[in-house]
Amino acid sequence: MNRALNYLRASRASEIASLQRLLRTGEQITAISELIHVLQRERGASNIWLCSAGRLFGEELAQRAAEVELREQRAMAVLPEAEAQPGYSRFCMLIATALQALDSLPALRQQVHSRTVTQAQAMDAFNHIICTLLNLVFEAADTASEPDISRALIALFSFMQGKELAGQERATGSAGFAAGEFTETQRQRIQVLIAAQEQSFATFSQFSDAENLQRWQAIADAGSQIERLRRIACTGAQCGENGVLQWFSLLSSRLDQMKQIEDTLCATLMNRCQCAIAAAQHSESPPIAIGEEASFSLYIAGASWLSGVETTLDSNGLAPQLGRSVLALIREQSQRLQMQADELASMRASLDERKIIDQAKSWLMQQHGFSEQDAWQALRKSAMNQNKRVLEIALAVLAVAATLKA
Numbered sequence: 001m002n003r004a005l006n007y008l009r010a011s012r013a014s015e016i017a018s019l020q021r022l023l024r025t026g027e028q029i030t031a032i033s034e035l036i037h038v039l040q041r042e043r044g045a046s047n048i049w050l051c052s053a054g055r056l057f058g059e060e061l062a063q064r065a066a067e068v069e070l071r072e073q074r075a076m077a078v079l080p081e082a083e084a085q086p087g088y089s090r091f092c093m094l095i096a097t098a099l100q101a102l103d104s105l106p107a108l109r110q111q112v113h114s115r116t117v118t119q120a121q122a123m124d125a126f127n128h129i130i131c132t133l134l135n136l137v138f139e140a141a142d143t144a145s146e147p148d149i150s151r152a153l154i155a156l157f158s159f160m161q162g163k164e165l166a167g168q169e170r171a172t173g174s175a176g177f178a179a180g181e182f183t184e185t186q187r188q189r190i191q192v193l194i195a196a197q198e199q200s201f202a203t204f205s206q207f208s209d210a211e212n213l214q215r216w217q218a219i220a221d222a223g224s225q226i227e228r229l230r231r232i233a234c235t236g237a238q239c240g241e242n243g244v245l246q247w248f249s250l251l252s253s254r255l256d257q258m259k260q261i262e263d264t265l266c267a268t269l270m271n272r273c274q275c276a277i278a279a280a281q282h283s284e285s286p287p288i289a290i291g292e293e294a295s296f297s298l299y300i301a302g303a304s305w306l307s308g309v310e311t312t313l314d315s316n317g318l319a320p321q322l323g324r325s326v327l328a329l330i331r332e333q334s335q336r337l338q339m340q341a342d343e344l345a346s347m348r349a350s351l352d353e354r355k356i357i358d359q360a361k362s363w364l365m366q367q368h369g370f371s372e373q374d375a376w377q378a379l380r381k382s383a384m385n386q387n388k389r390v391l392e393i394a395l396a397v398l399a400v401a402a403t404l405k406a
Contacts, residue, residue, distance in 0.1 A: 016280045022149055023273040024080070025140045030266040031075040032133050033160065037259050038067040039133075040167035043126035044252070046112045047171045048244055050119040051178035056244065065109055072102060091139055098132040105129065119175045124371075126171075130164055138354075146276055152269040155208040159216075159265055162200030163258045169193040170251035173233050177244035187234050192373040194230070195380070212265055219257045226250050353391050360394035363401045 042064035048057045079095060080088070108125050111117035117125075137157045172189050176182035182190075201220070205213055222230070229247050361375035370378065379397070383390045 012280055016277060019146065019149075019273055019277045019280060022140075022146070023270065023277065024078075026266065026270045026273055028075070028078050028080070029137050029140060029156065029269070031071070031078050032136055033259075033262055033266055035068070035071040035075045036130055036133050036160065036164065037255075037262075038064065038071050039126065039130055040164070040170075040255065041252070042068050043123065043130075043167065044171045044174050044248060046122050046126070047119055047175045048178045048248065050112060050115060050117070050122060051175040052244070054115060056178060061109070061113060065105075068105070091136070094132070094135050094139055098129075098136060101129040101132040123168075123171055123175070127168065127372075130167075134160060134164060149269065149272050149276060151207045152209070152265070152272050155204050155212070156262070156265040156269055158200050158204035158207065159258070159262060162197050162204060163255065163262060165193050165197045165200060166251070166255060166258065169197070170248065170255065173229070173247050173251065174244055176233055177229075177247050182233050188377070189371075189373050190230065190233050192377045192380075196373075196376060208265075209268060212261060212268060215261050215264065219254065219261075222254065223250070226254065356398065357390060357394045360397040360401075363397060367401075 042061075045057045045060040045064045049061060080091075082092070104125065108117070108122065112122055134157070137153075137160055140153055140157075169190055172186055172193065176186045201216070204216070208216070225246075229243065229250070232243070357376075357379065360379060361370075361372060364370050364375040364378060365372065368375075379390050379393050383393045386393070
């Protein structure tokens with residue numbers, strides 16, 4: 001019996017260690033969230049500078065770069081040590097990719113400042129850097145093993161993704177307004193970004209807690225002024241240079257409101273990790289005594305195990321006098337873990353669908369030179385034409401890719 005208790009304690013100790021690791025991951029995600037937010041600001045300012053031919057936002061470039069450098073230092077300070085740990089291989093690889101992308105920032109800034117890079121090239125470069133950081137959040141959501149924490153992580157990742165798409169909309173719109181007109185590509189891209197935001201925020205709404213969902217619902221409506229400017233951008237109507245300042249101001253204010261919700265989602269994640277750790281620590285020691293005079297017995301063929309004492313068997317084969325026995329503790333732990341596994345399986349299915357769609361987009365981008373938005377639009381349009389889910393179209397694309405590869 002001592003061996004069974006040792007393994008039960010080991011199970012709970014492992015659970016606590018996993019939760020503590022998630023808590024540290026939550027701290028890293030919070031720092032990454034801050035870094036992404038200031039990168040989004042720098043991207044927007046860079047777009048306006050490039051598309052206005054150096055007339056607007058020149059002073060902001062240095063200020064935005066300084067903000068990014070500060071947040072980058074804080075994010076680096078909370079990263080895990082670069083040492084081998086079980087189950088850390090993919091996470092470390094993603095960190096390496098993100099660091100490599102961040103290392104490209106100084107050269108990119110120089111190109112932006114000297115205007116030797118196009119707006120589209122600068123936009124793609126900033127998007128890539130932010131994407132590598134978001135991948136770290138996605139990886140955390142994909143590997144969490146506690147349902148409440150997984151829900152918080154998926155809600156946070158989906159919201160961060162939606163906010164990034166909103167940031168890309170701000171940057172794309174800023175480029176068009178700064179130039180005085182929108183290209184057909186820019187108009188289509190804004191439409192795709194608006195639709196993609198709706199998808200991300202729908203996923204967020206599915207997994208969010210009630211309090212944060214209520215906060216989002218209060219600002220979900222973009223407002224009449226933003227909608228008016230969106231119509232100008234999407235219809236190709238003429239727009240003056242003042243439009244860029246109004247657009248950037250309105251979208252920045254909305255993104256700042258989103259950042260406040262993102263902060264509360266990070267706080268919710270941290271709180272759930274801390275509560276789960278406290279609960280696991282509280283139940284770490286089973287409330288029974290183990291010794292020579294207090295062991296548990298199983299009934300065999302219904303025979304009474306206490307001589308001279310009438311004992312009724314229960315459906316579990318345990319004596320009622322034992323109360324909460326070791327077997328009950330083990331069974332309770334097993335049932336709880338099974339419930340977690342079932343709930344996680346459902347949530348992981350949502351993440352797996354996202355992975356399949358991302359793989360299909362990547363293949364379309366490689367084969368046809370699509371941008372990520374163009375690839376998504378192609379999948380979405382095909383799904384609408386065939387009255388199917390985007391997932392089904394993505395699976396079909398991957399089947400074609402596998403056939404061609406073979």
